Amino acid sequence: MEIKSASFVTSYAKPGDFPAPALMEIAVAGKSNVGKSSFINGMTRQKKLAKTSQKPGKTRLVNYFLLNGAFYLVDLPGYGFAQVSKAEKERWGEMMEGYLKGSENLRHMFLLMDIRHSPTRDDETMLRYVRILNIPFTVILTKADKVAKSKVPMRVNALMKELVLPGREWLIPFSSETGFGRDRVLARMEEVLSS
Numbered sequence: 165m166e167i168k169s170a171s172f173v174t175s176y177a178k179p180g181d182f183p184a185p186a187l188m189e190i191a192v193a194g195k196s197n198v199g200k201s202s203f204i205n206g207m208t209r210q211k212k213l214a215k216t217s218q219k220p221g222k223t224r225l226v227n228y229f230l231l232n233g234a235f236y237l238v239d240l241p242g243y244g245f246a247q248v249s250k251a252e253k254e255r256w257g258e259m260m261e262g263y264l265k266g267s268e269n270l271r272h273m274f275l276l277m278d279i280r281h282s283p284t285r286d287d288e289t290m291l292r293y294v295r296i297l298n299i300p301f302t303v304i305l306t307k308a309d310k311v312a313k314s315k316v317p318m319r320v321n322a323l324m325k326e327l328v329l330p331g332r333e334w335l336i337p338f339s340s341e342t343g344f345g346r347d348r349v350l351a352r353m354e355e356v357l358s359s
């Protein structure tokens with residue numbers, strides 16, 4: 165498939181605001197600064213669709229992007245950002261839980277992790293949660309341009325083992341800078357949307 169159109173639809177600050185079921189959703193989650201918003205821009209080839217930032221904690225709301233008029237990519241607020249208040253962390257938890265438990269149209273999650281690093285505790289918690297809720301997922305290994313191309317397969321293997329995933333097809337190395345991995349993500353989207 166190709167992405168023919170993409171537009172920002174709306175943001176939600178709390179679960180009660182989430183929209184009534186309409187179209188299929190694919191969520192994008194991961195720790196703060198891992199490259200979620202850049203992933204959305206890279207996939208849609210629109211540099212400024214989702215706001216990115218060098219400073220973590222940019223995306224604080226649940227943002228809905230409509231793709232091909234057919235499904236939503238949902239940019240979730242990043243976790244593991246130390247410099248937020250306890251109240252903000254609680255709000256984050258409620259929002260995430262509200263979204264993940266409440267969204268009837270959620271078909272898949274792209275769980276983003278930095279290809280260079282081991283999963284954090286928060287990553288493991290997120291993965292556990294997704295598994296408990298039975299949400300199908302793919303791990304996207306972001307910033308693949310930051311490691312030598314020859315090292316990419318090694319990092320995929322290492323993370324596959326650390327996350328106890330059954331096969332390499334569960335992880336897709338990706339770079340929003342070079343477009344590396346974009347075709348595989350598109351193919352995965354197509355699978356998800358047609359199943």
Ligand code: GTP
Nearest residue numbers: 196197198199200201202216217221222223242340
């Ligand atoms: P929050 O909204 O704070 O949770 O962050 P985010 O996960 O949306 O991250 P964002 O897309 O804003 O990117 C964070 C930083 O990483 C920015 O400086 C991006 O330019 C950079 N970045 C993201 N993806 C890539 C990538 O594939 N390669 C490189 N080299 N840098 C990237």
Ligand code: MG
Nearest residue numbers: 200201222223
């Ligand atoms: Mg963001």
